[in-house]
Amino acid sequence: MIVFKDVCVGCGRCQPYCPAGAIHFEDCKSAVDQEICYECGTCLRSEICPVDAIREPANVYEYPRALRKYFSDPTSTHAVTGIQGRGTEESKTNDVTLRCGPGDVGIAIEIGRPTLGMGLRDIQKITRALACNGIHEIEPNNPINSMILDPQTGDLIPELLDERVLSAIIEMQVKKERLAEILRVIKQVIPELDSVFTLDVATMLEPGLTVPSDVLKAIESEGFSWRPNAKINMGLGRVTE
Numbered sequence: 001m002i003v004f005k006d007v008c009v010g011c012g013r014c015q016p017y018c019p020a021g022a023i024h025f026e027d028c029k030s031a032v033d034q035e036i037c038y039e040c041g042t043c044l045r046s047e048i049c050p051v052d053a054i055r056e057p058a059n060v061y062e063y064p065r066a067l068r069k070y071f072s073d074p075t076s077t078h079a080v081t082g083i084q085g086r087g088t089e090e091s092k093t094n095d096v097t098l099r100c101g102p103g104d105v106g107i108a109i110e111i112g113r114p115t116l117g118m119g120l121r122d123i124q125k126i127t128r129a130l131a132c133n134g135i136h137e138i139e140p141n142n143p144i145n146s147m148i149l150d151p152q153t154g155d156l157i158p159e160l161l162d163e164r165v166l167s168a169i170i171e172m173q174v175k176k177e178r179l180a181e182i183l184r185v186i187k188q189v190i191p192e193l194d195s196v197f198t199l200d201v202a203t204m205l206e207p208g209l210t211v212p213s214d215v216l217k218a219i220e221s222e223g224f225s226w227r228p229n230a231k232i233n234m235g236l237g238r239v240t241e
């Protein structure tokens with residue numbers, strides 16, 4: 001995002017709207033730090049500027065900077081997935097697709113949140129750790145997959161590494177038996193990450209709405225604490241047979 005200095009009247013109203021803290025005063029006008037800005041569009045969507053000085057520059061869609069917008073602006077459509085958001089739609093539609101069945105678990109590794117954001121180098125730390133341990137199950141439609149240069153090493157395309165986004169997510173689906181092994185690898189790389197981190201394990205509930213004990217055992221055996229959570233997209237319906 002940019003602020004047109006000639007138009008800005010220096011009221012400062014836009015600055016609290018930036019979750020990244022990227023807007024600051026420069027010569028009594030607001031300016032956007034282009035390194036910190038992850039192109040989430042919040043400042044523009046707020047319509048707080050009384051003189052329309054906040055504008056989206058043309059280069060916001062230029063590669064690799066476009067990744068900032070695709071990963072950070074919830075209203076943008078990701079060029080790789082064709083949907084809005086950082087991941088695939090699968091994790092939100094399993095009630096309908098039943099793609100992740102009783103013998104499977106979905107794993108999502110989420111890094112970054114507003115205010116902190118994250119650098120894509122952190123993604124590489126995880127893709128490298130997974131690849132080095134023979135784990136190659138990142139979802140084909142997950143945008144991270146298209147950023148991997150070498151699946152054997154987990155290296156990302158080098159020109160992407162300095163990009164910054166609000167958050168990113170690595171999604172996988174594996175057999176339950178592999179959950180503990182994968183959590184162990186993820187745990188090893190956590191101390192190297194330079195942002196906040198959330199680990200999701202998705203599983204089908206058993207009759208009585210209980211979480212499968214083998215899934216809980218794998219989580220706890222690797223030293224993770226857990227709490228149940230649900231993400232339900234209203235209106236999608238549910239397969240009943």
Ligand code: SF4
Pocket residue numbers: 001017018019020021022023032036037038039040041042043044
């Ligand atoms: S686009 Fe987002 S990160 Fe960039 S200046 Fe606006 S609010 Fe801040």
Ligand code: SF4
Pocket residue numbers: 003007008009010011012013014015029030048049050051052053054
């Ligand atoms: S709200 Fe508009 S006029 Fe006020 S400081 Fe921000 S860009 Fe400038």
